[in-house]
Amino acid sequence: MRTIVVGTRRSQLAVTQTQWVMEQVRDRLPQGWQMEMEKMVTRGDQILNVTLSKVGGKGLFVKEIEQALLDGRIDFAVHSMKDMPGEMPEGLIFGAVTRREDPRDCLLSRKGEGLDDLPENACVGTSSLRRQAQLLAYRPDLRVEPVRGNLNTRYQKLMDGQFDAIILAQAGIARMDWTDKVTQVVPEEVMLPAVGQGALAVQCRRDDQELLELLAEVNDPVTERAVTAERTFLQAFEGGCHLPIAGRATVDGERIRLRGLVAHPSGTPILREEAEGADPVELGRRLARELMEKGARSLLEEVKKGLEE
Structure with a gap:
């Protein structure tokens, strides 16, 4: 008992x-x-x-x-x-x-516009530096403002007109049975998800x-392998899940494909890399090394310094 x-x-x-x-x-x-x-x-x-x-x-x-x-x-x-x-x-x-549920991010807009249709200078709510960086890399003309609180609170702020759109995780929306509120599921090519998102x-x-x-x-062993690769990648950057870091692994049999991204919150520069392998831990470390060789560590140090000021 x-x-x-x-x-x-x-x-x-x-x-x-x-x-x-x-x-x-x-x-x-x-x-x-x-x-x-x-x-x-x-x-x-x-x-x-x-x-x-x-x-x-x-x-x-x-x-x-x-x-x-x-x-x-x-x-x-x-x-x-x-x-x-x-x-x-x-x-x-x-x-x-x-x-894992759908790991992608989604856009909820007040007037039903997709990401490409939002007017210039539209205000988009997100408190995620990862989302902010990729959003501004794709649409530098948008204004990104922080939005905190649970899903109900954030949705109410959107409906009250504080934002033209907000970005949320599609998996959370699905679990809340809110998929009818989603204007657009954002493609991973535009916005790579957070490490572990959807699981x-x-x-x-x-x-x-x-x-x-x-x-x-x-x-779920398949999700576990994918998430292990992603989290190993994140850990190489000292675990800063609040920093503009994204990682997404997909599993096909024994092979794992891992895509990673490190960015400045302004949307530029934005560093991307991908790798494949069978061992999730080795793969995560390898991809992190490749991004560090491109300057990811110094970029994140610059971001951290800016957050502390």
């Missing part, structure tokens, strides 16, 4: 994602086991008036939850993989990576063997 306590942020999307994972696990629970959800508030949920890149990045959405895992107050947690910093605290592990990370304690065996049954 065991009650598994599952931790999640309180936003509607986070709860929806956590409920979905719990359903997958519930079908496999040993007799007499139960599950309950614990909704938590993270620092990232509390600080809404400053962009993430200014206050420490997306790790702000997971630190309190990771501490609850380490303290034993919860047994596993469900995160959007794209919110996970490159490094994980000692003692924690991904028990499962779920099958869910199920995090637990490394020494919880019985739970690890249970979670292994909901793991």
